[in-house]
Amino acid sequence: MIPNWLIQRAHLTPDKKALSFNGETWTFEQLKDQAMTLARKLKANELNEGERVALLGFSNAEMVLIIHACMLAGLEIVMLNSRLTPKELDWQLDDSDAVAVIVADELQHLISNSSTRQLPFSTIRQSDEQSFQIQEIWDSNRTITIMYTSGTTGFPKGVRQTVGNHVSSALASVLNLGLSDDDVWLCFMPLFHISGYSILARSVLYGVEVKLYDKFDAVAAAEEIRTGSVTYMSAVSLMLEKTLHELEKDAAVAHPSFKAILAGGGPVPVGYLERANERKMPVLQTYGMTETSSQTATLSAEDAIRKMGSAGKPLFFNQIKIKNSQKSGEIGEVLLRGPHITPGYIGRFQKTNPFEEGWFPTGDLGYLDAEGYLFIVDRRSDLIISGGENIYPAEIENVLAGHPSVREVGVCGKEDAKWGTVPVAFVVISDDVTAAQLTDYCAERLARYKVPKKIYFVESLPRNGANKLVRRQLREWTEAQQ
Amino acid sequence: MIPNWLIQRAHLTPDKKALSFNGETWTFEQLKDQAMTLARKLKANELNEGERVALLGFSNAEMVLIIHACMLAGLEIVMLNSRLTPKELDWQLDDSDAVAVIVADELQHLISNSSTRQLPFSTIRQSDEQSFQIQEIWDSNRTITIMYTSGTTGFPKGVRQTVGNHVSSALASVLNLGLSDDDVWLCFMPLFHISGYSILARSVLYGVEVKLYDKFDAVAAAEEIRTGSVTYMSAVSLMLEKTLHELEKDAAVAHPSFKAILAGGGPVPVGYLERANERKMPVLQTYGMTETSSQTATLSAEDAIRKMGSAGKPLFFNQIKIKNSQKSGEIGEVLLRGPHITPGYIGRFQKTNPFEEGWFPTGDLGYLDAEGYLFIVDRRSDLIISGGENIYPAEIENVLAGHPSVREVGVCGKEDAKWGTVPVAFVVISDDVTAAQLTDYCAERLARYKVPKKIYFVESLPRNGANKLVRRQLREWTEAQQ
Numbered sequence: 003m004i005p006n007w008l009i010q011r012a013h014l015t016p017d018k019k020a021l022s023f024n025g026e027t028w029t030f031e032q033l034k035d036q037a038m039t040l041a042r043k044l045k046a047n048e049l050n051e052g053e054r055v056a057l058l059g060f061s062n063a064e065m066v067l068i069i070h071a072c073m074l075a076g077l078e079i080v081m082l083n084s085r086l087t088p089k090e091l092d093w094q095l096d097d098s099d100a101v102a103v104i105v106a107d108e109l110q111h112l113i114s115n116s117s118t119r120q121l122p123f124s125t126i127r128q129s130d131e132q133s134f135q136i137q138e139i140w141d142s143n144r145t146i147t148i149m150y151t152s153g154t155t156g157f158p159k160g161v162r163q164t165v166g167n168h169v170s171s172a173l174a175s176v177l178n179l180g181l182s183d184d185d186v187w188l189c190f191m192p193l194f195h196i197s198g199y200s201i202l203a204r205s206v207l208y209g210v211e212v213k214l215y216d217k218f219d220a221v222a223a224a225e226e227i228r229t230g231s232v233t234y235m236s237a238v239s240l241m242l243e244k245t246l247h248e249l250e251k252d253a254a255v256a257h258p259s260f261k262a263i264l265a266g267g268g269p270v271p272v273g274y275l276e277r278a279n280e281r282k283m284p285v286l287q288t289y290g291m292t293e294t295s296s297q298t299a300t301l302s303a304e305d306a307i308r309k310m311g312s313a314g315k316p317l318f319f320n321q322i323k324i325k326n327s328q329k330s331g332e333i334g335e336v337l338l339r340g341p342h343i344t345p346g347y348i349g350r351f352q353k354t355n356p357f358e359e360g361w362f363p364t365g366d367l368g369y370l371d372a373e374g375y376l377f378i379v380d381r382r383s384d385l386i387i388s389g390g391e392n393i394y395p396a397e398i399e400n401v402l403a404g405h406p407s408v409r410e411v412g413v414c415g416k417e418d419a420k421w422g423t424v425p426v427a428f429v430v431i432s433d434d435v436t437a438a439q440l441t442d443y444c445a446e447r448l449a450r451y452k453v454p455k456k457i458y459f460v461e462s463l464p465r466n467g468a469n470k471l472v473r474r475q476l477r478e479w480t481e482a483q484q
Numbered sequence: 485m486i487p488n489w490l491i492q493r494a495h496l497t498p499d500k501k502a503l504s505f506n507g508e509t510w511t512f513e514q515l516k517d518q519a520m521t522l523a524r525k526l527k528a529n530e531l532n533e534g535e536r537v538a539l540l541g542f543s544n545a546e547m548v549l550i551i552h553a554c555m556l557a558g559l560e561i562v563m564l565n566s567r568l569t570p571k572e573l574d575w576q577l578d579d580s581d582a583v584a585v586i587v588a589d590e591l592q593h594l595i596s597n598s599s600t601r602q603l604p605f606s607t608i609r610q611s612d613e614q615s616f617q618i619q620e621i622w623d624s625n626r627t628i629t630i631m632y633t634s635g636t637t638g639f640p641k642g643v644r645q646t647v648g649n650h651v652s653s654a655l656a657s658v659l660n661l662g663l664s665d666d667d668v669w670l671c672f673m674p675l676f677h678i679s680g681y682s683i684l685a686r687s688v689l690y691g692v693e694v695k696l697y698d699k700f701d702a703v704a705a706a707e708e709i710r711t712g713s714v715t716y717m718s719a720v721s722l723m724l725e726k727t728l729h730e731l732e733k734d735a736a737v738a739h740p741s742f743k744a745i746l747a748g749g750g751p752v753p754v755g756y757l758e759r760a761n762e763r764k765m766p767v768l769q770t771y772g773m774t775e776t777s778s779q780t781a782t783l784s785a786e787d788a789i790r791k792m793g794s795a796g797k798p799l800f801f802n803q804i805k806i807k808n809s810q811k812s813g814e815i816g817e818v819l820l821r822g823p824h825i826t827p828g829y830i831g832r833f834q835k836t837n838p839f840e841e842g843w844f845p846t847g848d849l850g851y852l853d854a855e856g857y858l859f860i861v862d863r864r865s866d867l868i869i870s871g872g873e874n875i876y877p878a879e880i881e882n883v884l885a886g887h888p889s890v891r892e893v894g895v896c897g898k899e900d901a902k903w904g905t906v907p908v909a910f911v912v913i914s915d916d917v918t919a920a921q922l923t924d925y926c927a928e929r930l931a932r933y934k935v936p937k938k939i940y941f942v943e944s945l946p947r948n949g950a951n952k953l954v955r956r957q958l959r960e961w962t963e964a965q966q
Contacts, residue, residue, distance in 0.1 A: 005800070005801065005802075010803075013797070014798075014800065138803070139803075173658075177689065180663045180664050181658065181659070181662045181663050182664070183662055183786075209659070315496050316496075318487070318493075318496065318689070319486065319487065321487060321620070321621075339485075
């Protein structure tokens with residue numbers, strides 16, 4: 003039993019700032035009032051409590067209001083990724099069996115699925131209102147959001163996230179990060195992704211402000227951090243690097259009231275962490291996924307330097323172990339347990355049990371050190387096995403990212419007649435450097451078999467909606483260039 | 485599913501300070517190691533997982549270790565109040581059916597119950613150790629503590645408090661108060677009482693230090709607050725007043741890093757709040773009871789002045805309503821709902837359902853104002869009905885406590901031939917004042933029927949183990965003086 007988030011929050015701190023976007027701000031009372039109006043309009047459009055809708059929009063204030071309206075109306079929300087192709091969206095609409103897709107007018111062209119009812123934002127805005135009985139108490143087991151896994155590996159699965167999942171995730175995080183009345187969370191992450199949605203959930207549960215942008219803006223990020231107008235920001239490595247780059251231009255440092263960047267979506271190269279340290283900008287490496295409703299482990303600020311490269315320890319309500327591992331340091335599949343983990347999937351994977359003997363297998367490779375800190379070695383499916391040696395792409399990426407001329411790097415395996423697979427690297431460079439120079443740089447720092455056999459210079463790297471590197475795409479490029 | 489508190493905390497922040505007492509300090513790792521040793525000694529004394537033990541001791545470091553040892557060993561703990569008489573303890577031991585009573589050697593004389601096995605602290609200390617399989621995960625519904633209601637009214641009932649009750653109470657509180665890494669909780673409250681035990685629970689769940697004293701010391705309290713060596717203190721009105729009195733002697737103010745006194749156990753006289761304001765010492769009025777595993781409502785710091793006298797709003801996971809009330813301002817019984825509320829009782833009240841239609845009736849009288857703030861008017865059973873008019877003792881106490889010569893005051897009803905009942909007051913004074921002067925003072929501020937018909941000067945007021953005023957005792961005094 004959990005109180006209806008926004009109703010309770012608006013009751014407790016009505017006048018506190020909840021959201022700012024594009025110069026406009028909303029208090030929790032205003033957010034509730036406007037979301038309730040939209041909820042009544044959804045009802046007038048014959049969307050009934052317990053039904054499942056899909057939602058496709060931009061990460062803006064209207065989207066925040068519609069997300070809250072859906073929650074108030076008791077709907078399950080399938081969060082659609084606006085960077086997907088019509089074909090991919092079509093598949094998710096079919097799989098989810100949503101009764102309608104609520105869609106920003108500008109994105110209607112992405113919906114080709116004719117069997118799902120379309121409800122454009124403009125139609126909702128112009129609707130009548132129909133009053134309804136609000137649910138003051140939510141069941142912890144109620145599915146509130148469904149997100150299709152980002153698809154960096156395998157087939158997309160519609161992951162259920164319950165009220166209890168989101169609440170326990172937010173509460174476990176607060177025990178790790180602490181909480182102040184004046185916290186402000188800077189959100190550049192897409193709201194359809196758990197990294198963005200979880201910021202909205204924390205805002206309402208904690209009673210703190212979200213400063214939302216509709217897309218990543220490194221100049222704005224650097225400015226917010228330098229002036230201390232925000233206290234937290236969530237980011238992936240790429241965003242962290244670009245923000246650092248902006249701060250470095252003016253040799254600027256983070257404002258003392260800025261608390262931390264939470265960096266997730268894959269390991270952060272050590273070079274970035276060192277650069278952030280020079281900018282006096284604490285970076286907390288986090289580890290989590292759609293199935294864990296955001297963070298499952300986070301490195302605390304006090305350990306940021308001593309345990310650089312670690313994803314930290316589990317959050318309070320969670321546990322981590324390594325499959326078949328007998329002692330610390332052994333690499334194996336990372337297994338998780340805790341109240342934040344999805345009870346399961348919808349659609350085609352509805353009957354798939356996400357647990358093995360009570361533990362959730364992540365598919366990621368890692369180890370726990372002697373003090374119990376988690377180190378993610380790699381996504382298991384990205385493992386390169388070359389001449390019988392295991393090679394983790396992230397290790398090579400870490401090295402290349404430390405080269406002064408390298409802005410971004412992605413490594414994958416490429417088929418090789420002699421070794422089975424060999425590592426190759428795709429790099430985005432900031433100034434002139436040759437492939438031979440980069441290869442030499444690696445050879446000084448890596449065992450011979452880990453040195454990329456080929457270096458490709460590219461304009462940008464393939465990334466998914468959450469800005470995570472899509473290594474599968476790199477492998478396709480490799481094949482094309484064979 | 486909640487991880488074993490101390491095991492998880494010691495895993496996450498082993499080197500953080502957990503406890504200080506009498507100049508000694510313990511980290512969470514040390515606390516765990518020492519409590520585990522004691523847990524093995526309990527096992528060697530044939531106390532088995534799931535069994536119920538009673539515990540009687542002082543509020544000192546050894547008691548903290550034994551409480552944790554019992555929890556680690558999987559025992560249910562009946563927290564005995566060391567200020568009870570042997571007869572009262574005897575009753576609770578019988579009612580609880582505890583397999584043993586673990587007792588500080590110095591308190592053995594209080595145990596007259598011959599049917600319950602006694603296990604003095606010294607016996608445990610000298611025991612062998614027996615290893616056992618630690619439970620890494622606790623069921624939320626597991627009863628972890630049992631506390632007999634303070635008995636200010638009626639018959640003592642053994643209240644069950646589950647893992648989930650304590651965790652949801654601590655988490656709801658953190659969403660209201662915030663949390664910093666350097667928080668330190670000053671504990672003068674007895675550990676057998678929910679106000680003291682809940683500080684231990686928060687310490688382990690939050691990873692913050694408890695600074696424990698074995699009894700209240702106003703000079704020490706004032707010093708800790710003035711120097712900022714602690715950030716929070718829990719207190720009842722009496723302790724607040726005595727601390728203020730010490731600060732006032734030197735015209736001292738609270739250190740800026742001191743965050744708040746949480747004042748519970750009954751309404752705080754407005755005069756104390758005003759004096760605290762002058763000492764720059766934030767006071768958060770709280771409302772809670774044994775059945776709610778500590779706070780259920782708390783007035784936030786920002787509302788302390790504007791809503792002076794209110795117990796605030798419910799904590800995030802809780803809800804409050806007034807029985808049979810149609811609109812704000814109407815006085816009625818306070819009803820509560822939330823995951824912090826006891827599932828029920830043990831012993832003689834085992835079959836009593838604490839809920840009425842899903843809500844827990846507190847027996848207290850109060851109202852919600854137009855903004856939803858709770859005002860506790862009085863304990864229902866203390867209501868004085870005089871000539872058909874309802875009189876709330878706390879209202880009269882509030883007035884008298886504002887008189888400069890009055891240190892403490894307790895009001896109760898006394899039988900009267902004409903009016904049925906009339907209010908009378910017991911006062912502890914700090915300098916010379918006559919009954920007539922106090923009566924005049926009241927007459928200026930209260931309706932005639934509320935002015936105490938008799939004022940008794942006493943050395944001290946009757947208080948229970950939690951320092952709460954025992955009005956039942958006042959009524960007995962009244963009868964004796966008839």
